[in-house]
Amino acid sequence: MGTEAEDAGVTPVDAMATLLERFAEEFAFLMPGTADGVLPVNALLMDLEQLPGIEADPIPAQAIEIARRWMDQVLDGDGFFSASTIQNLHAWHDWFLDHLLARETGRPIVPMPVQWRLGDSAVSTAVDHRPQVKESASAIPTPEGSQGPNPHFSLRLPADLELLQEFHIESLELLRSIEQSVLELESGTAGPDVVNAVFRAFHTFKGSAGFLQLEALRDFAHELESLLEEVRSGRLAVGRRVIDAILAGADALAGCIAQVGIQVSGAEPTGPIEISAGPVLTLIKRALDREPDADVAPSVSTSPQATETQPQPVSATHVERNEAVVRVDAAKLDAMVNLVGELVITQAYVLENQAQKASENLDLDYAIRKLTRITRELQHNALSMRMVPISGLFRKMSRLVRDLAASLGKQARLQLDGEDTELDRHLVEQMQDPLVHMIRNALDHGVEKSDQRIRDGKDPVATIRLSASHAHGGVLIQVADDGRGINGEALKKRALEKGLIDPRRELSDPESLALIFLPGLSTAAAVTEVSGRGVGMDVVKGHIEALRGHVGIQTELGRGTTFSIQLPLTLSQIDGFLIGVAGERYILAAAAVRECFRHESQLIASVHERSGMVSVRGRQIPLLRLANCLSLAAQTRRTDDGIVVLLETSVGTRAILVDEVLGKQEVIIKNLGDTFAKQSLITGGAILADGRVALILDAETLARQPVDGYTHAQRDLS
Amino acid sequence: MNQAASPVPGRYLTFYLGTSYYAVSVTEVREVVRLCPITSVPQMPDYIRGVINLRGSVLAVLDLRAKFQMASTEYSDRACIIVFDYRNSGRVTHVGAIVDGVDDVVVMTAAHLAPPPDFAGSVDARFLAGVATTATRVCSVLSMHEILSTDSSFGLPDVNSLSAQESTGSP
Numbered sequence: 001m002g003t004e005a006e007d008a009g010v011t012p013v014d015a016m017a018t019l020l021e022r023f024a025e026e027f028a029f030l031m032p033g034t035a036d037g038v039l040p041v042n043a044l045l046m047d048l049e050q051l052p053g054i055e056a057d058p059i060p061a062q063a064i065e066i067a068r069r070w071m072d073q074v075l076d077g078d079g080f081f082s083a084s085t086i087q088n089l090h091a092w093h094d095w096f097l098d099h100l101l102a103r104e105t106g107r108p109i110v111p112m113p114v115q116w117r118l119g120d121s122a123v124s125t126a127v128d129h130r131p132q133v134k135e136s137a138s139a140i141p142t143p144e145g146s147q148g149p150n151p152h153f154s155l156r157l158p159a160d161l162e163l164l165q166e167f168h169i170e171s172l173e174l175l176r177s178i179e180q181s182v183l184e185l186e187s188g189t190a191g192p193d194v195v196n197a198v199f200r201a202f203h204t205f206k207g208s209a210g211f212l213q214l215e216a217l218r219d220f221a222h223e224l225e226s227l228l229e230e231v232r233s234g235r236l237a238v239g240r241r242v243i244d245a246i247l248a249g250a251d252a253l254a255g256c257i258a259q260v261g262i263q264v265s266g267a268e269p270t271g272p273i274e275i276s277a278g279p280v281l282t283l284i285k286r287a288l289d290r291e292p293d294a295d296v297a298p299s300v301s302t303s304p305q306a307t308e309t310q311p312q313p314v315s316a317t318h319v320e321r322n323e324a325v326v327r328v329d330a331a332k333l334d335a336m337v338n339l340v341g342e343l344v345i346t347q348a349y350v351l352e353n354q355a356q357k358a359s360e361n362l363d364l365d366y367a368i369r370k371l372t373r374i375t376r377e378l379q380h381n382a383l384s385m386r387m388v389p390i391s392g393l394f395r396k397m398s399r400l401v402r403d404l405a406a407s408l409g410k411q412a413r414l415q416l417d418g419e420d421t422e423l424d425r426h427l428v429e430q431m432q433d434p435l436v437h438m439i440r441n442a443l444d445h446g447v448e449k450s451d452q453r454i455r456d457g458k459d460p461v462a463t464i465r466l467s468a469s470h471a472h473g474g475v476l477i478q479v480a481d482d483g484r485g486i487n488g489e490a491l492k493k494r495a496l497e498k499g500l501i502d503p504r505r506e507l508s509d510p511e512s513l514a515l516i517f518l519p520g521l522s523t524a525a526a527v528t529e530v531s532g533r534g535v536g537m538d539v540v541k542g543h544i545e546a547l548r549g550h551v552g553i554q555t556e557l558g559r560g561t562t563f564s565i566q567l568p569l570t571l572s573q574i575d576g577f578l579i580g581v582a583g584e585r586y587i588l589a590a591a592a593v594r595e596c597f598r599h600e601s602q603l604i605a606s607v608h609e610r611s612g613m614v615s616v617r618g619r620q621i622p623l624l625r626l627a628n629c630l631s632l633a634a635q636t637r638r639t640d641d642g643i644v645v646l647l648e649t650s651v652g653t654r655a656i657l658v659d660e661v662l663g664k665q666e667v668i669i670k671n672l673g674d675t676f677a678k679q680s681l682i683t684g685g686a687i688l689a690d691g692r693v694a695l696i697l698d699a700e701t702l703a704r705q706p707v708d709g710y711t712h713a714q715r716d717l718s
Numbered sequence: 719m720n721q722a723a724s725p726v727p728g729r730y731l732t733f734y735l736g737t738s739y740y741a742v743s744v745t746e747v748r749e750v751v752r753l754c755p756i757t758s759v760p761q762m763p764d765y766i767r768g769v770i771n772l773r774g775s776v777l778a779v780l781d782l783r784a785k786f787q788m789a790s791t792e793y794s795d796r797a798c799i800i801v802f803d804y805r806n807s808g809r810v811t812h813v814g815a816i817v818d819g820v821d822d823v824v825v826m827t828a829a830h831l832a833p834p835p836d837f838a839g840s841v842d843a844r845f846l847a848g849v850a851t852t853a854t855r856v857c858s859v860l861s862m863h864e865i866l867s868t869d870s871s872f873g874l875p876d877v878n879s880l881s882a883q884e885s886t887g888s889p
Binding site: 338339341342345584629630631670671672673674675676679681682684685687691692693694695 | 758759761762766768769770771773774776777778804806813
């Protein structure tokens with residue numbers, strides 16, 4: 001860490017600021033009552049602690065010590081974050097950034113909130129620390145004795161087990177919808193419907209808690225509901241304070257609900273569950289007490305683009321949809337999809353074997369055709385059940401944009417489109433990291449600061465548009481910003497400096513832009529001159545390609561950049577290209593196959609002279625004999641009656657020689673299990689119509705196989 | 719390994735490879751299926767015969783003869799695949815093993831079961847959980863977990879080195 005910082009000529013303040021930015025990223029995903037993010041946050045804190053010269057800097061050193069104490073409490077305890085720790089960490093992070101900024105700009109340094117130093121991690125710290133410093137001394141009268149120990153409640157288990165399970169699931173939905181609604185409120189695009197939605201959510205919460213006789217929880221939800229009632233009645237404007245109070249309230253509830261979940265699942269014995277109510281009640285009190293302050297989020301929709309989003313209908317459909325949802329264990333679903341796959345294969349087998357007999361028996365013929373149709377439909381339905389809307393992932397990004405923009409001192413709104421687009425559950429999970437990277441890049445390097453944007457005649461609030469739609473038989477996800485765009489020339493210059501490209505080669509504009517995906521190209525410095533690290537777009541590209549997707553880029557200087565990610569609908573199916581080698585069948589991804597042609601001896605005449613190359617339209621392409629590569633030499637046919645298949649891979653075009661091409665077929669990818677986990681040549685298996693397994697070969701790995709397989713053939717021929 | 723306890727009493731599935739009999743605890747066995755077409759997987763050790771389709775899922779099949787370094791033979795009509803539950807770090811994988819034939823399911827009491835002997839004959843001592851003696855025959859009790867967990871290492875014991883140890887043990 002230290003050497004890295006020194007090499008780059010980074011001052012400790014810069015290094016601290018860089019690390020703090022990364023904290024902001026991790027913080028966006030902390031959830032009360034879970035261990036999510038504990039290790040990354042701890043690792044970042046260790047990085048901070050190990051910055052050279054940090055001990056000599058008393059204020060940061062003390063701040064780090066304080067955060068260390070909180071983290072140690074988490075790590076020494078159950079390893080889960082509590083809502084109050086998360087809140088403290090957020091406040092700590094904001095204070096720290098502000099402190100560094102103050103030092104840099106020569107502003108007076110804001111003292112650290114007193115209660116941190118007292119060592120009481122449960123004491124609240126408001127997100128906005130300035131008035132908080134002022135007020136921290138004054139006792140805040142709050143209802144229901146929140147000054148004493150936090151209120152708590154106990155579950156009646158096992159008597160209420162089923163009701164509590166329902167309550168747990170319902171609450172998670174409510175919390176998600178609250179968070180989403182609040183982010184809409186904050187973006188200033190929301191109408192009264194959204195306020196009503198939050199109100200109703202807290203109200204429902206209160207009702208359910210009351211029904212289950214969880215009095216403390218009911219009372220707490222009541223406080224939040226009251227706050228919303230003020231907003232709903234128009235007596236209170238939606239400002240930063242209200243939003244902070246609602247978010248803190250939702251976080252505190254989430255902490256309780258997580259605990260309810262743990263106890264209901266039987267993972268921990270039942271016991272009193274504490275509500276971290278104190279800080280929230282303080283925030284509610286402040287929101288109710290004070291006039292809306294200066295940093296009010298725009299409460300009226302002002303910008304024309306903003307109205308395009310139409311968030312209200314989205315949340316409305318979301319609520320309606322919940323009523324018709326049944327939750328099923330993912331493993332059961334996978335098992336069903338497996339069985340349906342098996343049914344399809346058996347059905348195909350029956351069809352093949354009965355076809356001739358059926359032609360003499362019209363009833364049977366009819367029945368078989370009907371069976372075929374039903375089976376296909378069943379398969380389609382089963383596969384669609386694994387599809388989930390991408391909205392959950394998109395919502396997480398809302399939180400990321402909110403927190404990250406704040407920490408970077410920029411103004412940005414996130415516009416979501418096509419949240420209802422569905423894709424495979426696994427894909428949604430896998431897309432989180434790439435999206436975080438790209439949005440972070442957009443905010444950090446694409447989006448300008450407000451004053452700059454005003455100078456350029458742009459809306460001071462930047463818009464990041466995250467959209468999903470169906471396209472090309474898959475799903476298209478786009479991340480677009482209206483920032484400064486990417487300078488292809490700067491990229492090219494940078495790549496030349498780093499010796500990543502051949503100076504003699506002419507690059508077209510799209511090719512220059514594609515340089516952003518080269519490993520080792522620090523895009524940030526190259527394009528925006530912003531000091532810091534460019535988050536490796538090569539990593540993002542690799543991640544997306546591993547999901548059998550592609551990523552493309554379009555940019556216009558001064559207008560913004562759009563990344564387009566094309567993904568398959570599911571990871572469980574592949575458009576397969578069936579080939580036969582030495583009596584075995586293998587499957588290649590059809591997407592990787594460029595063309596195939598019957599081998600003509602003059603084309604690979606050079607092969608017999610051991611070159612292992614095939615000549616295609618004047619180009620020499622390395623040729624791999626699949627049979628040799630797969631050690632099937634014993635049964636290999638003579639090389640001169642095969643078919644050459646050209647594969648398009650990331651290392652260039654490769655030719656493979658196979659015995660026959662058996663056609664294209666949609667196949668369901670089956671995992672081969674741990675036994676084959678250590679190799680990458682076979683990515684899975686697929687069950688063909690005859691019930692046998694065919695292996696799916698990875699074109700990328702094939703392309704990297706040594707082309708020396710010809711030695712066997714050489715010996716055979718001579 | 720020397721201080722190993724006897725296998726746990728319970729129901730055991732017995733099977734044979736050539737003339738040798740083996741027993742595995744039924745708690746490790748998922749099912750027994752008929753020998754079916756096996757798709758061989760390239761670049762794998764000999765004893766991994768390939769993969770089969772078991773009602774829609776694909777599972778690896780290994781050849782116990784090859785695993786124990788016994789001479790391979792043609793599979794007879796009685797040959798079949800025993801599907802085992804292999805539990806590793808909380809996950810269950812199904813793995814098949816080809817045997818020459820399944821014999822019986824026998825209830826073994828503590829009286830039938832003994833710890834593994836000092837030497838293990840043709841089978842790697844690690845794979846041996848003990849010896850079962852019934853009225854009719856003597857079986858090696860196998861620890862399938864050990865056998866399946868060495869899958870990834872490919873480090874097979876050398877039969878010669880085993881016999882060398884035996885001979886040095888009794889000069």
